[in-house]
Amino acid sequence: MTDQPGLDGDGPSESASGTINRMSEGACCAGTFPANRRVSDDVIDSELTVFKALANEKRLRIIEALRDGELCACELETILDAPQSTVGSHLSKLREAGIVRTRKEGKWTYYRIADTASLQVLNLAAALGEDEQ
Amino acid sequence: MTDQPGLDGDGPSESASGTINRMSEGACCAGTFPANRRVSDDVIDSELTVFKALANEKRLRIIEALRDGELCACELETILDAPQSTVGSHLSKLREAGIVRTRKEGKWTYYRIADTASLQVLNLAAALGEDEQ
DNA sequence: CATACATATCGAAAAAGTCCGATTCGACTT
DNA sequence: AAGTCGAATCGGACTTTTTCGATATGTATG
Numbered sequence: 321m322t323d324q325p326g327l328d329g330d331g332p333s334e335s336a337s338g339t340i341n342r343m344s345e346g347a348c349c350a351g352t353f354p355a356n357r358r359v360s361d362d363v364i365d366s367e368l369t370v371f372k373a374l375a376n377e378k379r380l381r382i383i384e385a386l387r388d389g390e391l392c393a394c395e396l397e398t399i400l401d402a403p404q405s406t407v408g409s410h411l412s413k414l415r416e417a418g419i420v421r422t423r424k425e426g427k428w429t430y431y432r433i434a435d436t437a438s439l440q441v442l443n444l445a446a447a448l449g450e451d452e453q
Numbered sequence: 454m455t456d457q458p459g460l461d462g463d464g465p466s467e468s469a470s471g472t473i474n475r476m477s478e479g480a481c482c483a484g485t486f487p488a489n490r491r492v493s494d495d496v497i498d499s500e501l502t503v504f505k506a507l508a509n510e511k512r513l514r515i516i517e518a519l520r521d522g523e524l525c526a527c528e529l530e531t532i533l534d535a536p537q538s539t540v541g542s543h544l545s546k547l548r549e550a551g552i553v554r555t556r557k558e559g560k561w562t563y564y565r566i567a568d569t570a571s572l573q574v575l576n577l578a579a580a581l582g583e584d585e586q
Numbered sequence: 587c588a589t590a591c592a593t594a595t596c597g598a599a600a601a602a603g604t605c606c607g608a609t610t611c612g613a614c615t616t
Numbered sequence: 617a618a619g620t621c622g623a624a625t626c627g628g629a630c631t632t633t634t635t636c637g638a639t640a641t642g643t644a645t646g
Contacts, residue, residue, distance in 0.1 A: 362583075363517070363579050364510060364513050364514060364517070365582070366578065366579045366580075366581070366582030366583045367507070367513050367575055367578045367579050367582060368508070368509075368510055368513060368582075369582045370578040370581050370582045371504050371507040371508040371513070371578060372508045372603095374500070374504040374508070375501070375504040375505045375507070375508035376501075376603085376604085377497060377501055378604090380497050380500050380501060380504075381497060384496070384497070392622085393622070393623060393624095394621095394622065394623085402605085402606090403605080403606055403607080404606090404622080404623070404624095405605080405606050405607070405608085405623095405624085405625080405626095406604080406605055406606060407623095408623060408624055408625080409604080409605080409606090409624085409625080410604090411623090411624090412624070412625080417582075418581065418582065418584075419581075424612095424613095426613065426614070426622090427612070427613045427614060427620095427621065427622050427623080428613095428622065428623085429622075429623060429624090435581060437577050437580060437581050438581060440577055441574055441577045441578055441581070442500055444570050444573055444574045444577070445499065445500045445503040445504060445574055446496050446499045446500050446503075447499075447570065448499070448503050448551065448552075448568060448570050448571060448574065449498070449499030449500060449501075449502045449503045449550075449551070450495075450499045451551075505633095509633090509634085511634090525592085526592070526593060526594095527591095527592065527593085535635085535636090536635080536636050536637080537592085537593070537594095537636090538593090538594085538595080538596095538635080538636050538637070538638085539634080539635055539636060540593095541593060541594060541595080542594090542595080542634080542635080542636090543634090544593090544594090545594075545595085557642095557643095559592090559643065559644070560591065560592045560593080560642070560643045560644065561592065561593090561643095562592075562593065562594090
């Protein structure tokens with residue numbers, strides 16, 4: 321027989337609820353798992369939508385550029401120094417993810433940050449990544 | 454303020470050396486982009502590292518599972534219901550990104566969230582994505 | 587030391603994402 | 617209406633990421 325991890329719980333951070341159903345026979349985790357630690361698919365989907373939208377250098381540059389206020393699509397083209405179709409598809413993804421919102425004025429389309437919470441996410445991520453390098 | 458789109462169309466008579474212009478004909482924003490809105494590459498890199506690590510369903514499930522405390526790699530295998538090598542590579546990426554930290558105990562490896570700021574990022578993202586669906 | 591188990595890593599195929607020319611569409615001007 | 621400009625979208629080449637069997641490493645046990 322083999323030991324089970326976390327049985328005696330002498331670790332420094334073993335303070336979680338003991339509702340995890342551990343097995344009493346066989347290998348470490350065979351058969352049973354802490355099902356109560358699953359999270360709803362909706363939450364995962366929400367997070368995934370946002371993070372996929374943010375996991376791209378050009379899209380991050382767009383958002384950083386929009387920190388101080390709205391810009392039109394063509395201005396973002398020059399900031400990214402990329403072809404119109406490239407910038408356009410990035411903007412589409414940001415809009416589909418709900419990160420940015422648009423305002424049409426004549427033949428121009430102005431983009432702005434939809435929710436300041438997006439900027440908080442950026443700030444937190446920057447701080448997180450910073451002390452890891 | 455920079456010139457907003459509104460200057461008259463000049464026609465295809467671009468003669469100067471386009472320093473930042475990629476299009477054949479400058480119009481709306483050619484030459485007058487808000488350069489001061491650029492952000493340092495370091496910040497972008499930090500954000501990118503974090504967001505790339507979080508932009509994956511399985512890795513998000515791992516992090517959500519670790520909210521309440523550490524779990525060993527084999528427990529995470531059963532949560533994800535994926536082969537050991539798949540889970541292992543996701544855990545490697547999370548560790549390389551600094552999202553999780555490990556603790557070895559005998560032949561087991563325990564994973565935990567490295568920084569509670571990660572969970573704040575998740576919470577914000579979940580809220581952001583929520584009201585977009 | 588042989589064995590079993592936990593896990594890290596490799597490598598190649600599959601899947602997903604990015605890039606960008608070309609096209610389409612809408613709004614404006616003449 | 618015809619032409620122009622800004623912008624959205626399509627299609628396919630290209631790049632990156634994911635997946636997972638196979639293998640390697642490490643740790644306990646007999």
